[in-house]
Amino acid sequence: MTTEPRSGRPRASSREVLSEAACELFLEQGYDATSVSDITRRAGVSRSSFFNYFSAKSDVLWSGFDEQADAGIALLRDGTPVADALSAIGRGLAPDALALAITNADAMGIAAELDRDRAVRQFRLQREVASRLAHDGAAPLAAQVRAGALSAAVLAAVWAWADRTAAGRSLADTLAEALSAA
CATH class of the missing domain: 1.10.10.60 (Homeodomain-like)
Structure with missing residues (x-):
C-alpha cells in the first residue's frame, strides 16, 4: 500500500x-x-x-437533486412508503447550483433549459412512483395520476423553496406541504 x-x-x-x-x-x-x-x-x-x-452542461445544476432523487428512488424500490421516500429527497438537498439557477433563471438565460430538465426529472420520479403504487395494488391509471401529482409536488416544492431560501423555510417543510396537497 x-x-x-x-x-x-x-x-x-x-x-x-x-x-x-x-x-x-x-x-x-x-x-x-x-x-x-x-x-x-x-x-x-x-x-x-x-x-x-457530469454528462452535460445542464447536469452541473442538477447534480445535487439527482443524487437525492436517486436515493429516494432506491428507498421506493426497497419498500419504503412512497411519502417517506419522496420526503427523503428534501431532507438531503441543500442550497446549491440548482437553487441559484432557479432564483437567477432570467439573468442566466436558463429558464427554458430548467423547464425542460425539470420535466425530465419529474417524469422519472413519476415513472418510479407509479411503478411502486401499482406494485402496492393501485389500478394502473390511478397509479399514474397519483404518481404525476406526487412527482409534480416534489419539483414544485424545490422551486418554492429556492424562491424562499432567504426567508429560512426548509425544503423539508415545503416538500411536506406540497406532498400533502398532492
Whole structure:
C-alpha cells in the first residue's frame, strides 16, 4: 500500500468547484454563451475531469437533486412508503447550483433549459412512483395520476423553496406541504 499523496483535486471538491465556476459564468455571460471549456478553464480542471462528474452542461445544476432523487428512488424500490421516500429527497438537498439557477433563471438565460430538465426529472420520479403504487395494488391509471401529482409536488416544492431560501423555510417543510396537497 502506498502512502504517496494522490495528485489532483479531491473528488467532492472538484464537483463543487465546477458547479461554482459554471454558476459564475452563467451569471456573467449567460447559459448559452458558456461552454464546458469555459467552465473547466474557470475551475482549473481538465475537460475530461468535467465529464467524470457530469454528462452535460445542464447536469452541473442538477447534480445535487439527482443524487437525492436517486436515493429516494432506491428507498421506493426497497419498500419504503412512497411519502417517506419522496420526503427523503428534501431532507438531503441543500442550497446549491440548482437553487441559484432557479432564483437567477432570467439573468442566466436558463429558464427554458430548467423547464425542460425539470420535466425530465419529474417524469422519472413519476415513472418510479407509479411503478411502486401499482406494485402496492393501485389500478394502473390511478397509479399514474397519483404518481404525476406526487412527482409534480416534489419539483414544485424545490422551486418554492429556492424562491424562499432567504426567508429560512426548509425544503423539508415545503416538500411536506406540497406532498400533502398532492
